[in-house]
Amino acid sequence: MRLLLLMLTFVPAIVSASDIATSVAGGVDNRLENGGYFELGASVYSVNKVDIRQSEHQAVQPSLLISGMYQYNGLFVEMVHQSQDGINLGYNFWNSENWSLDLLVANLKSSWARPEGVDPATLNEAERNSYLMSEDSLYVGAGFRATRYWDDHYVFQYRIVSDYYDDQGIQSSARLGKSWQIRNWNFHALASVEYSSATLNQHLFGVSSEEATTLFPQYQPESSFSYGVELGVAYPISESFVFRAMYRINMLSDEVTNSPFNEADHMSFFNASVSYVF
Numbered sequence: 001m002r003l004l005l006l007m008l009t010f011v012p013a014i015v016s017a018s019d020i021a022t023s024v025a026g027g028v029d030n031r032l033e034n035g036g037y038f039e040l041g042a043s044v045y046s047v048n049k050v051d052i053r054q055s056e057h058q059a060v061q062p063s064l065l066i067s068g069m070y071q072y073n074g075l076f077v078e079m080v081h082q083s084q085d086g087i088n089l090g091y092n093f094w095n096s097e098n099w100s101l102d103l104l105v106a107n108l109k110s111s112w113a114r115p116e117g118v119d120p121a122t123l124n125e126a127e128r129n130s131y132l133m134s135e136d137s138l139y140v141g142a143g144f145r146a147t148r149y150w151d152d153h154y155v156f157q158y159r160i161v162s163d164y165y166d167d168q169g170i171q172s173s174a175r176l177g178k179s180w181q182i183r184n185w186n187f188h189a190l191a192s193v194e195y196s197s198a199t200l201n202q203h204l205f206g207v208s209s210e211e212a213t214t215l216f217p218q219y220q221p222e223s224s225f226s227y228g229v230e231l232g233v234a235y236p237i238s239e240s241f242v243f244r245a246m247y248r249i250n251m252l253s254d255e256v257t258n259s260p261f262n263e264a265d266h267m268s269f270f271n272a273s274v275s276y277v278f
Contacts, residue, residue: 041275
């Protein structure tokens with residue numbers, strides 16, 4: 001589930017509503033047309049362990065690549081492999097030569113959640129430790145996305161969403177990307193700034209006084225900013241098969257690294273894949 005937070009590096013850009021992961025590497029030609037694509041393949045990725053709750057973490061893992069996006073008369077759905085912005089369902093309501101504005105009706109990302117129906121005050125310390133290890137959940141938000149294009153090679157995108165499923169708070173991001181081509185190799189670079197509200201950080205990384213233990217002491221984070229850089233390359237093996245490789249590093253805020261759940265001051269991610277584009 002957490003791989004949905006990571007970014008695609010090369011797909012055909014044929015729709016106006018577009019995750020920046022698609023736009024920065026694929027160009028922006030024909031972005032007003034209806035249509036889409038579906039992609040299936042295999043990848044291998046390596047990621048460092050950031051959180052103690054990642055109990056099944058492995059440094060290197062193979063994975064199935066499933067990716068796709070489609071737009072019809074402004075309505076769109078995006079499930080972009082390696083995207084940092086999860087799955088999106090929305091409506092593209094305005095375009096100009098250089099701008100695209102989208103309403104995000106549903107933005108789905110992985111999250112953490114405590115087990116439901118449990119009162120931590122009734123648990124002993126060992127049971128609270130187990131309770132605080134949490135379980136996988138979903139962040140389901142709605143919001144707005146604005147994208148600015150320059151010369152088919154530069155893309156800037158700002159997005160802001162607020163969770164309406166479990167009141168987990170607000171998150172937003174500003175990303176600037178550039179692509180360039182050398183023979184058949186398509187390279188891209190992407191810089192990111194991400195904001196998380198205090199409510200979201202408390203949900204993900206905080207520990208209340210009722211939940212606190214010796215292993216997980218009370219912790220109440222504030223809002224935060226994090227920063228990231230990504231480099232990637234894609235090569236068309238044939239008309240339908242594409243090879244990609246990318247590396248990303250995100251520097252985490254003190255509000256995250258000071259959490260009793262945290263185990264690293266950054267997240268690094270490498271991915272290589274071969275896929276078939278329909």
